[in-house]
Amino acid sequence: MDKPIVGILHPGSMGAAVAACAATNAAEVLWCETGRSAASVDRASQFGLTPVGTLAELLDRSDIVISLCPPAAAEDLGRDVAEHRFAGVYVEANAINPERARRIAALFGPDATVVDGGVVGSPPVGGKTPTLYLSGPADATDRLEALFADTAVRTAVLGTEIGKASALKLAYASFQKTSRVLVALAVGMAREHGVDQELIEVASRRTDSYLSEPQYVAKTASRAWRWGPELEEAADALVDAGLPPEMLRAAASTLARWHDAKDDGSLTLTDALDRLAQP
Structure with missing residues (x-):
């Protein structure tokens, strides 16, 4: 299987470090620099992420998109991605309650696959090895396990039901x-x-x-x-x-x-x- 192109929304301290781990098994990891802070730019550069100018470009090019943002922004961000008719794997990895995770999953059309995710642990730098818990369709969680294989991000699949990881x-x-x-x-x-x-x-x-x-x-x-x-x-x-x-x-x-x-x-x-x- 070809290596996927991955998009990260957005590279905070956790998101950038997780994205850097994904880069091990990805063809490229993209992030959208529009409207982001100087700190985000520095982090993305430090971790070797590829900047793109718009969210639309990121979504058009990405096979897998990982959302790691403050909880309050999770639903609006999911809606923006869904309205673009994204057709890849969308990983809702924010610290949100299970009902919100299910609401976000319901925003997406049949061409997209939504996986519920939850990161437990510190950002994967300096020897830290957090676990990304996943719940969702098996073919998509298999792809995510492969994406993070042999990296500092461990993966654990909890089943197919959206909400379990959250x-x-x-x-x-x-x-x-x-x-x-x-x-x-x-x-x-x-x-x-x-x-x-x-x-x-x-x-x-x-x-x-x-x-x-x-x-x-x-x-x-x-x-x-x-x-x-x-x-x-x-x-x-x-x-x-x-x-x-x-x-x-x-x-x-x-x-x-x-x-x-x-x-x-x-x-x-x-x-x-x-x-x-x-x-």
Whole structure:
């Protein structure tokens, strides 16, 4: 089989790194530079992606399109692709709830194949090996397994039902991300009373406690702009399942206090806690 041409929408930190892995087994990996930030241009260049001028050109040339964008943009982006009558494999790999994944799949005509995807783990750089979970038609998931074979992106197929991959991603994210928010609140409370180091010492006796890793709070703050919308998606999924969403919505609300810390790699634990206490 000929190597496919792959399009990535859009090359954020995760998307660009995943696209670079896809390039191992693709003829070419395209991205649309129109309207994108200087940071996106730098990332795409760093990972060797091929720029094109318009979304239409990307869709006309691509056999496989992978959507990795902020959750709020997923549906509009899917609609734009569907309205172009894209006829290849569309991988909806965003952190969205299963019902939204099914809505996006329903936008596409019979000539396109939609695969539900969910990335669990950090971007595949520096030895990191995330897993791309997939659910959808078997012939399409087979093509995606081949695309990422022998790369830092592992693949795992969950079946043919759209929504399964999104459900797994959000179920994992709801625990992981909410736990980090609780660490920030616990350490912030302890710091107010001068017992934060004692709290960390108590937690460090348990090797499975996020509380023993308070340094991760700064990373949580810098990622809050992405994590908050993911938790809102997970809360919607809880509602659909007849489960209470309030805890995840509260965590998302807490993360919103860090919105201005977007991608700030210089943030310290003290900075993050100060911003949380005085937004």
